[in-house]
Amino acid sequence: MSETLTLRVLRYDPDRDTEPRTQDYTVPLRDEWVVLDALAYVKDELDPTLAYRGSCHMALCGSCGMMIDRQPKLACHTFLRDYRGKVLLIEPLDHFPIERDLIVDQDGFLEKLASLYPYLIAEHERTVEQGEYRQLPTELAKFRPFAQCINCLLCYAACPQMAINPDFAGPAALALAHRYNQDSRDAGELARAEVTDSPHGVWDCTFVGACSTVCPKQVDPAAAIQQTKISASYRWLKARLLPGGKP
Ligand code: SF4
Known part of the structure; x- marks a missing residue:
């Protein structure tokens, strides 16, 4: 792996955890990757237990809203390259109960x-x-x-x-x-x-x-x-x- 970025992802499973925690993952930093690509990489290659929502990858379905670097953003519209050199904090949307990890109860x-x-x-x-x-x-x-x-x-x-x-x-x-x-x-x-x-x-x-x-x-x-x-x-x-x- 050449250039990488660390994602710090909020994890919470109400069946097992008493409170939310964070978990770090190292992902490739590719210029064309958005946060949704990085989460798919984590789920496919590093940790299949991570739960998040995402679908269309083109800002149409509205399912990948999350807090990215403490700002509400669509994961499919937020490029990793804008966070070079940072530990990128990814959390579920504020002001909603957490259902699991990055998924909120709507x-x-x-x-x-x-x-x-x-x-x-x-x-x-x-x-x-x-x-x-x-x-x-x-x-x-x-x-x-x-x-x-x-x-x-x-x-x-x-x-x-x-x-x-x-x-x-x-x-x-x-x-x-x-x-x-x-x-x-x-x-x-x-x-x-x-x-x-x-x-x-x-x-x-x-x-x-x-x-x-x-x-x-x-x-x-x-x-x-x-x-x-x-x-x-x-x-x-x-x-x-x-x-x-x-x-
Ligand atoms: S930010 Fe609010 S108003 Fe805008 S598209 Fe999303 S849900 Fe609709």
Whole structure:
């Protein structure tokens, strides 16, 4: 082996370990290798017990999010060559329970996401005979950036609010709610408002913006949340000013 790099990987097996520990592995430092390649090398050549998630190797599946050198990153998008001369610390995403080694338990996130109805809710279903739902390019542009989310959860690991308030719905779930709220084919905004406008919805966000900084797909969840705050304020006012008290 010519040039090498040391990976310091967090290991934790809840069936055997009382607490997380780290384990060092020496891997080849190849210029074209990303962290995901190095983890595959460890699993194939050095230690088959290492557990991690990864699939597409092209920043599309969102499964290889982890803390790399203390920053939330996709392992398939992070080159080893940028860490030459360092011991590279690799840990599971912050702010999630560890399931095993680099794998985190995503159940809490999935429950939050489901509560926000992350799909189109049409006001009137169209029949096949009526044809497709049509949209103007301007209508598509309103939600398209927020539709790029790959659920990698880097934004949850970067969010300081998630560190102190695990009940916060969080950046990606709220950005996806906003994505559907902005879609001209959707009529589900009031249903989603049950969560977006609630104390653990958009109002828990203190607009630090770290979610948007780390997002590998330029989704800008911070912007989605601030825009939803405006809609939520409007709903709140309407509910108090209109007869009948409904938004
Ligand atoms: S908003 Fe960005 S960082 Fe957050 S889950 Fe979606 S793609 Fe990942």
